[in-house]
Amino acid sequence: MARTLITMPKTAKRGELIEIRTLIAHPMETGYRHADDGSVQPRNLIRRLTCRYFDGRDDVEVFSAELFPAIAANPYVSFFTVATASGSLRFSWQGDNGFAQTESVELTVT
Amino acid sequence: MKATIVAVLLASIALAHAAEPDPRRSGYEFMTPQVQAMQRDDAANPAMLAVQDGAALWDRAAGASSKSCASCHGAAATSMRGVAARYPVFDAAQQRPLDLRQRINACRVNHQQATSFATESADQLAIESFVALQSRGLVVAAPSDPKLQPAIERGARLFTQRMGQLDFSCAQCHDGHAGQRLAGSTIPQAHPTGYPLYRLEWQGMGSLQRRLRSCMAGVRAEPFAYGAPELVELELYLAQRAAGMRIDAPAVRP
Amino acid sequence: MTTRRQVLTTTAGLAGAIWLRPASASAEELAAAIAAFAAGAPVRAGRVTLDVAPLVENGNVVPITVTVQSPMSAADHVKAIAIFNERNPQRDVAVFGLGPRAGRATVSTRIRLATSQQLVAVAKMNDGSCWTHTVDVIVTLAACVES
Numbered sequence: 063m064a065r066t067l068i069t070m071p072k073t074a075k076r077g078e079l080i081e082i083r084t085l086i087a088h089p090m091e092t093g094y095r096h097a098d099d100g101s102v103q104p105r106n107l108i109r110r111l112t113c114r115y116f117d118g119r120d121d122v123e124v125f126s127a128e129l130f131p132a133i134a135a136n137p138y139v140s141f142f143t144v145a146t147a148s149g150s151l152r153f154s155w156q157g158d159n160g161f162a163q164t165e166s167v168e169l170t171v172t
Numbered sequence: 173m174k175a176t177i178v179a180v181l182l183a184s185i186a187l188a189h190a191a192e193p194d195p196r197r198s199g200y201e202f203m204t205p206q207v208q209a210m211q212r213d214d215a216a217n218p219a220m221l222a223v224q225d226g227a228a229l230w231d232r233a234a235g236a237s238s239k240s241c242a243s244c245h246g247a248a249a250t251s252m253r254g255v256a257a258r259y260p261v262f263d264a265a266q267q268r269p270l271d272l273r274q275r276i277n278a279c280r281v282n283h284q285q286a287t288s289f290a291t292e293s294a295d296q297l298a299i300e301s302f303v304a305l306q307s308r309g310l311v312v313a314a315p316s317d318p319k320l321q322p323a324i325e326r327g328a329r330l331f332t333q334r335m336g337q338l339d340f341s342c343a344q345c346h347d348g349h350a351g352q353r354l355a356g357s358t359i360p361q362a363h364p365t366g367y368p369l370y371r372l373e374w375q376g377m378g379s380l381q382r383r384l385r386s387c388m389a390g391v392r393a394e395p396f397a398y399g400a401p402e403l404v405e406l407e408l409y410l411a412q413r414a415a416g417m418r419i420d421a422p423a424v425r426p
Numbered sequence: 427m428t429t430r431r432q433v434l435t436t437t438a439g440l441a442g443a444i445w446l447r448p449a450s451a452s453a454e455e456l457a458a459a460i461a462a463f464a465a466g467a468p469v470r471a472g473r474v475t476l477d478v479a480p481l482v483e484n485g486n487v488v489p490i491t492v493t494v495q496s497p498m499s500a501a502d503h504v505k506a507i508a509i510f511n512e513r514n515p516q517r518d519v520a521v522f523g524l525g526p527r528a529g530r531a532t533v534s535t536r537i538r539l540a541t542s543q544q545l546v547a548v549a550k551m552n553d554g555s556c557w558t559h560t561v562d563v564i565v566t567l568a569a570c571v572e573s
Contacts, residue, residue, distance in 0.1 A: 065221045065224055065225055066221075067215065067220055067221055067224065069214075069215030079529040079530055083213075083215045083216055085215075085216065085218060085220070085221060086221075087221045089375075092515070092538070094515050115527065122527060123523075124525070124527040124528065125522070125523065125524065125528060126522065126523035127520055127521070127522050127523070127533075127535075128520060128521040128522075128523075129520055130516065130518040130519055130520060131514075131515070131516065131538070132511060132514050132516070132518065132519040132520070132537050132538050132539075133519065133520060133535060133536070133537055133538070134375065134486060134487040134488070134535075134536040134537055134538050135375040135376065135486075135487075136218045136221060136375070136376075137535065137536070138216060138218070138489075138534070138535055138536050139533070139534070139535050140216070140533065140534040140535070141522070141524075141528065141532070141533050141534075142528055142529050142530040142532060143527055143528055143529060144527055144528070144529040146527075203483065204479050204481075204482070204483055205479075206478075206479050206489040207483060207489070209489070210489060210536075355566065356481075356566025357483065357566065372483065372484035372486050372487040373484055373486060375486050375487065426483035426484045
């Protein structure tokens with residue numbers, strides 16, 4: 063389990079725009095680097111981040127990011143979403159070597 | 173002669189304080205606005221990932237003792253407040269200066285009956301980041317224990333000693349040319365207020381000792397080994413030189 | 427470890443950024459990557475702002491923000507934002523999927539830049555139209571590179 067840091071408001075008004083900032087600990091090894099002995103350090107990347115908004119009725123993907131080796135280590139991705147109803151936002155990271163992690167954050171919308 | 177050098181250096185710092193605004197600048201001030209923003213925002217600072225790991229380690233039982241740091245020290249926000257600000261200290265048991273890392277590992281071995289963290293390991297840096305965070309916003313304390321004086325003087329001499337194939341001393345760049353550019357990068361004044369920190373060059377966390385070692389490699393000198401007395405002496409001198417500056421650990425630096 | 431080749435490549439890269447923009451394989455690949463993302467639609471300059479420091483401290487971690495002017499309504503919104511580079515080993519950097527639920531077409535991330543080069547952000551709207559912003563970024567070597 064990689065360390066993650068998700069920062070977003072706990073509460074919002076209906077229709078309000080909220081900013082979501084995500085950080086995850088991951089080397090994002092490009093597959094282009096060589097060790098001192100000349101061998102290639104194997105590629106090991108997070109390939110995809112998705113954010114699904116589940117409000118008890120709908121379960122909608124509100125944001126996605128396809129990531130490539132040019133994304134820096136410990137990927138930081140921030141974006142916006144509209145607070146529609148109370149529920150949970152589910153963040154899923156998927157990557158090489160079967161990397162899969164999901165974090166869920168509650169949002170109360172009044 | 174050597175004591176005179178240190179006395180003159182310290183007196184000139186004191187004179188600078190008395191006569192005019194503090195000319196000392198944190199490495200933070202030499203960064204672009206984008207990287208400053210990365211440090212300022214705890215939601216965006218990659219060092220906060222290590223801090224979270226450190227917070228978890230603080231509460232985790234370790235070694236034959238089955239004690240965690242919290243078992244003796246309670247809440248870190250209280251017990252560790254100001255601690256990173258006053259290290260290195262003179263350790264009575266070991267009769268030598270210890271930096272924070274050595275102090276943490278002494279606790280691990282003596283009080284938790286656990287092994288030291290591996291040098292520069294993720295866990296080592298995590299617990300150091302977590303402890304250093306508890307001093308963020310406080311100022312670096314001037315090492316006041318008279319037993320530290322010989323070590324500070326040795327650190328001052330190391331700082332002004334030419335080293336390596338390039339034959340540079342720390343002072344030549346960081347006292348003499350701070351603010352000017354070297355190969356596209358701005359030379360900072362080399363204050364340790366942000367350590368341990370996330371360095372963009374490393375794409376990860378690192379200690380002040382790692383940075384000192386990489387500076388030595390930069391002037392093509394054989395770096396002192398991790399934990400060497402020379403590195404602790406340099407850390408002591410840098411703390412003295414930065415006394416009164418605000419701590420911004422865990423920082424971000426290029 | 428800094429090699430002589432890295433120093434020469436960066437110097438050449440700096441020279442290229444300032445004085446000339448030669449036709450090169452990577453420039454063609456960049457055009458091809460943008461065209462593939464645009465899927466036949468013309469790509470016009472405007473509406474997109476790619477915010478990145480003109481001179482970055484370290485190519486390992488470069489903060490960027492892309493903002494697209496759009497009401498983000500059901501009828502008129504940004505569907506995707508793609509970021510491409512000119513001189514990394516491969517052209518792709520990221521592709522972000524948005525939609526009306528986003529509310530605002532602003533995304534931020536941190537990227538790697540191997541050398542001084544062009545960076546391009548392309549926004550694709552729900553009607554298929556594409557808008558773009560290109561920035562020249564200068565990347566210098568760190569002064570004291572760890573061996």
